Amino acid sequence: MTQLQELFGDKLITATHPFDTHIYKWFTNGTSYYIGIEASSLSGEQEALLSIFLPEFQIADQHLSKEQQQWKVLLFDKPNQLLNENTSFSGIRFIHFSFKSPIQDQLEFEQALSGLYHTDVIILWESRVTGVLIEKIKEPDDPVHSISDVIDVLTSDFGSSMQFFEGQAYKLPFLAGQFFQQEKKWFMQSKEWFSTQRVFSMNKLLPFLLLQEASPLLKEQLSRVIDFIAEDEEMIHTIKTFLECNMNVSLTAKTLYMHRNSLQYRIDRFILRTGLDIKRFSEAITAYLAIMSIQRL
Template identity: 30%
Template sequence: MLEKLENLFQTAFTTTYNAQDNNRYWFQTEDGRKFGIVKTALSNSEHNLLKTLFHPIETLNVEQNNTKNQQRWYDFLFNDAKEVPFLQDVKTLRFFYFYLKQPIDDFNSFQEAITGGFQQPIILMINETQGLIIDEKPQVVFDQESFNQLSDTLTSDFFVKIDSYIGQLHQVNHLLKEKFNHEFQCFNTIHRYANREKTITFYEALPLLMIHSPSFVKKDILSDLFVESIEGQEMLHTIQVFLQCNLNASLTAKKLYIHRNSLQYRLDKFIENTGIDIRSFANAAFVSLAMILLKSENYQ
């Protein structure tokens, strides 16, 4: 399809995404590829047709309101900047994504309100109604209820409906931008298609993604911290048996021939390494699906 569009619009068409280029309409395909077409090259009917076939990407001149650190993160995630924006002592982080029903008039106050819920958040607006929170000092297991309360506060204070999503705990390394892109596409897809609660975690989103856009569901979408945590045979076997025993710790310990305290130590280690509290049903369901996904892609 993109090849046909390129042949049709020629120099007005590009696949080099630039979020600050307001001279083009930007779109994203179901498999995550972005493209833009010069606005003057499109008729109204052509523009409306493209909006039904692809996901429109709104653009916003974000530079004017960004601090230096915010701009470094924006350039790293959305432009072609090579310099990493995070500090050396940052080992893990988590992305939070939010979508507003309408633009915020007082963004500075909105930003201050969000800051109160985190230790060192970096808040970016991707466009007028879509934003991103980067938590460089993340809790290992994030309290979803606390984030719901923050959303409620923002809704009541700023009179705007907010849909929010909590990303995975990510390792800070050279693959971070790639992991972000996968996760970003995941939540954009879920936001478009899924009936959702106020806040959805990535672990709750994966089954929805399998239904609505299975082409996105690949092992690369998973956090490296999760993949690495089950590389050891002992941990992998422990998690498999725990799932087979329907999260029953006593039965799991019995089947593994270990003391319950030893099992608890292994589960705590898994939670500490991944940020996934496997003792909850939703997270356990995610782990089960993720392990099937890894196995289906010939993961060893």
């Protein structure tokens, strides 16, 4: 980044989302912001060299349908514009995706991804390796499908380098562009925190985001809750798995390849040493946040 600033000076800017695409060439750099360089100051050779290291933001208007163009404007050009109530759908969900390297057939991927949903969807590519699927929710009680259910099929067809971020469902009206850009930032953070994970969910990520925004004192207080077992990695792993298995002893024992009696002994020992009765929902939440606070933050 420093070298780019030295080369282009005030011709280079950064922003949380691209704008004035007729003036700037925009590039993504794997973070929560975009790099824009005045097109008039870029030579063809420089642009080709940059595209090797930085994927170019390239939603080409001439290849978009009318509806795709409308979504492009809403998400990238006018993020403060309200998406009003619509007669054909009542809500929206964003499914963000990224690849480590470009795939050979984008159209085939689009068809495979669209086929997973029973509702109308729109797909926008932001670069050769990043994009978003916009799922239209017609009725509040429409079933919500998860990429996790079919990720193995997708990776077998298109490679294992893909990652997805499933945003939450938003009821109209809402500021679509603002929430879209915010989810993109959280997607970037998720990939930093859980680099090997293939599917991220907004609902599952929220506790981590809450901890991220918590004061240092609150984080310290949370970690102190499990002070007496914090060094026992086996215990921490067991209890975290138990909580992630919805406090189901049978499922946890199966997941850990452990006898039920051995698992029950560890749970009872955790309760005794921490004073947290993780069989109770409210105290289980505290225990889970405490474990996350020492593992991630």
